[in-house]
Amino acid sequence: MSDFLFGHVGSDLFREFDRLQHHMSTLAGGFPASLRSNQSYFPPVNIGATDDAIEIVVFAPGFASSQFELSIDKGLLTIAGERKRPEAATGEGARSYARERFMGAFRRVIELPPNANPDDVKAKYTDGCLLIRVGKHESSKPRSITVL
Amino acid sequence: MSNETEVTRRDAGELGQRDAAGRRAVLVPAVDIIEDKYGVTVWADLPGVPKDKLDIKVHGDNLSIEAEAVVPTPAGMSVTHSEVRTSRYARAFSISPDLDTSKIDASLQDGVLTLRIARREAALPRRIEVTSA
Numbered sequence: 001m002s003d004f005l006f007g008h009v010g011s012d013l014f015r016e017f018d019r020l021q022h023h024m025s026t027l028a029g030g031f032p033a034s035l036r037s038n039q040s041y042f043p044p045v046n047i048g049a050t051d052d053a054i055e056i057v058v059f060a061p062g063f064a065s066s067q068f069e070l071s072i073d074k075g076l077l078t079i080a081g082e083r084k085r086p087e088a089a090t091g092e093g094a095r096s097y098a099r100e101r102f103m104g105a106f107r108r109v110i111e112l113p114p115n116a117n118p119d120d121v122k123a124k125y126t127d128g129c130l131l132i133r134v135g136k137h138e139s140s141k142p143r144s145i146t147v148l
Numbered sequence: 149m150s151n152e153t154e155v156t157r158r159d160a161g162e163l164g165q166r167d168a169a170g171r172r173a174v175l176v177p178a179v180d181i182i183e184d185k186y187g188v189t190v191w192a193d194l195p196g197v198p199k200d201k202l203d204i205k206v207h208g209d210n211l212s213i214e215a216e217a218v219v220p221t222p223a224g225m226s227v228t229h230s231e232v233r234t235s236r237y238a239r240a241f242s243i244s245p246d247l248d249t250s251k252i253d254a255s256l257q258d259g260v261l262t263l264r265i266a267r268r269e270a271a272l273p274r275r276i277e278v279t280s281a
Binding site for chain 1: 178179180181182183184185191193194195196197198217218219220221222223224225226227228229230231232257258259260
């Protein structure tokens, strides 16, 4: 579960720190000490921005589109859901060799920039990726100004 | 297929990084592997992968999964935060000789690949009838 600030987290230096910290925690066999989002969180999220909108890609395979709970409140976009292990995986006499896939409930919160328009949100689920597009307020879009 | 014969280890810390040989970085998909009487089932998380970008190869006792995620991004987008930094997935497994590599069913649904590998007839558990003399 993680929150992260939108916009100024992409620095390579911080990424390197994250990677190092994650690597260290893996070696130590403990839980990742970092509270910043990294690959340990489910689902991983990519965020991009265009002139018109904020584009969010949530890498959450194995869901039905109705299983996601999406909400926006006070500039915070919340994506929640639960992934259940398939029935066949818990059958009698079955032996499990690997259980790496995330199962259970998750919730991720994304802070949207102030120019995001909560009334203009589109979400689509394809091939295990949830694509969310949050429009920007008209007034914040770049426009050219004619010099008279 | 067993843990010991698995040739790749999942190391989340290496995601998005180049490997030792300097080849292009790949994501190691998370998998669940369950064995039952009739064979082995493998589930692999491959978010963003369409059917035509998925390549499953069997060579001898080696099973390899290679895939590429296709995420539509609008033109002129600048990335502000990314936790998934490469679109290629790769993972390989060694298959036990008890399994029949000619009987593999694969299906891809919502970014989850399900592989069902049947056990060889000779390796199936069977009951031996006792006849009275």
